[in-house]
């Protein structure tokens with residue numbers, strides 16, 4: 001009897017995970033394996049959008065009685081992210097691209113962990129190495145995942161391998177940028193109010209006794225968005241800074257198509273911190289940064305700045 005193998009991702013897969021599920025299942029079937037493809041939870045908005053655009057349906061495993069001999073996980077590498085229905089002991093292969101991974105959760109698995117921008121790159125490379133041509137839908141979803149994860153090759157996680165895999169996929173079918181633009185546009189259709197966006201991200205870090213809070217959006221058309229919402233953004237930032245007693249309150253907006261950032265701050269204190277930490281100049285509470293910089297890269301710079309500043313003031317006394 002042939003073995004029944006499941007290919008899946010963590011709960012609520014993002015576009016990268018979804019693309020890997022679809023394409024890796026196809027790859028293994030092409031190699032003659034008996035593969036089932038399932039998702040658990042709800043695909044994230046961006047993945048749902050691309051699946052619908054491409055007319056791809058992936059069955060949901062939440063309410064199924066699972067009976068698989070082996071399980072392959074893509075774009076995830078820790079048991080705590082999985083549906084409770086997945087038995088970690090049955091996992092035979094893990095393919096992922098993150099530095100912090102709980103690979104010990106899967107004692108029977110072959111582990112492939114490589115630091116590329118998108119797990120979809122690792123799957124595309126398997127097609128390339130085996131000289132198997134993916135279907136057009138698989139090629140498009142892998143390409144969309146690479147572009148989304150690397151923010152059009154503009155963020156720091158991007159590697160040469162991501163660019164090479166994406167180019168190979170584009171050349172196969174002449175994938176147009178239209179679907180990518182639609183995907184970015186969809187992602188940018190901000191459905192919440194400024195207040196709701198900020199409330200959903202509320203929280204702070206404390207560096208040398210100073211509370212720092214950042215809010216982030218990744219959209220296209222940042223300039224227009226900020227112009228249309230500036231009063232609301234400033235009002236909410238000021239309110240939050242006062243209510244929570246924040247020393248630095250920053251809204252950072254990544255333009256995913258142009259590949260740059262715009263910052264808006266609550267007050268002069270925040271302005272001084274962000275200007276000092278990131279070397280930007282504010283005009284009317286707004287500053288521009290020429291590249292993509294994500295919140296997780298901004299925070300260490302602010303931390304450094306505040307630590308050095310407190311050292312300087314100690315030396316002066």
Ligand SMILES: [Mn+2]
Nearest residue numbers: 016075118119
């Ligand atoms: Mn990923």
